[in-house]
Amino acid sequence: MEYRVLLAESDRLMLERLGQVVNDTPNFTLAAKFQNVSDALGQGTVFNPNLILLDIEQPGGMGLIDEFKKVYPTAAILCMGEKWQAENASHSVKAGAKGYIIKPFTGVELQETVDTFSRLGSEAGSETLVFFSPKGKSGKTTLIANLAMALARKTREPVGIIDADLQFGDMAVFFNLAPQTTIVEAVRDTKFLSPASLSSYYMPVAPNVSVLCGTKTPNMIDKVSIHRLENLIAMSRSLFRYILIDVPAGFNPTSIAAAEASTTTFVMSMINGGYEIDHMKRALDIFRDWEDMETRVKTIFTRVEPCDSRSKLELSQKLGYPVTEIIPNEYTIVSDAADKGKMATDIRPDSPLSRQVDRLADNIIGRQHRIRWAAS
């Protein structure tokens, strides 16, 4: 696609500099540049731009988006700011912009940002799925990894995994990765990053699946503040259609913050000895004050035997809350896959485990298209 760019930037030097960058970038032409916003609104239409780069850190700020949309209904608007601010970025997208870019930017960053929004639509369509468990060993890391693959395979859209299980994160082990960058570097650098540059902190593991690995040593937990974690999640929303977040077991600032940032929180428990219902009940109580709890909090039991609709119904009745999905006991497949550094659903795509993971993926995809979750 060829972009004819209208640049509206109130700082003269910045205007010159960015104009140069736009012109030097293949497939981008600077159609017009304005230092004064009202000029851009009044005189720019003759240049027929299809991409507007708009400085929103000037008087009128966010309100300008609306005015530009009226004057240029068919152009994509990309907001520009001096630094990444999650609130600004998400406000501008809500107001109708396609994204947010930090200035000054390079041609590569501009290209990547535009690629991201043309692939995704905008961050408004992104789903943040958090996997929460009252206790350790719930099967959540296993499920997240397999589910991410299923979502990417079915939708061909970008899927990101964030390993925020800061002390016992084992996503890297799971995928056999020796990451150069982890969540620690990512949160350290979010201040200077834009979404396009954040993507290089994620490691690709399969077509359309990337992982932001956890910390290498447990004491690094102090390095990831809650505020920065929230910022990281917000920024990742403009990179991926689905973000799956592995959080530490139990209630802690990290798991709560991630759940708050989620579009869906899955509460998970592994059948093992009989206290699971009790743990799950107590976990659900924490979310009772969410007004939208019933649509936003979903439950999953793993290692369910037999893994059939009757067990699911029984679990729902005991719990007094709908059980969204059950995952069968497939220790042999799961550990065989782990030994081979592969996904259980890849080595045995025909297994009951794969089937259940597929169903869950279908539910997630369908829900986004406003189809109701399957009743059973």
Ligand SMILES: Nc1ncnc2c1ncn2[C@@H]1O[C@H](COP(=O)(O)OP(=O)(O)O)[C@@H](O)[C@H]1O
């Ligand atoms: N569906 C399953 N059936 C049987 N064993 C499983 C299943 N899912 C995971 N496991 C095993 O349970 C253990 C914990 O799984 P893991 O995914 O690491 O859970 P968590 O991340 O909640 O600690 C691992 O040894 C894994 O192989």
Ligand SMILES: [Mg+2]
């Ligand atoms: Mg885990």
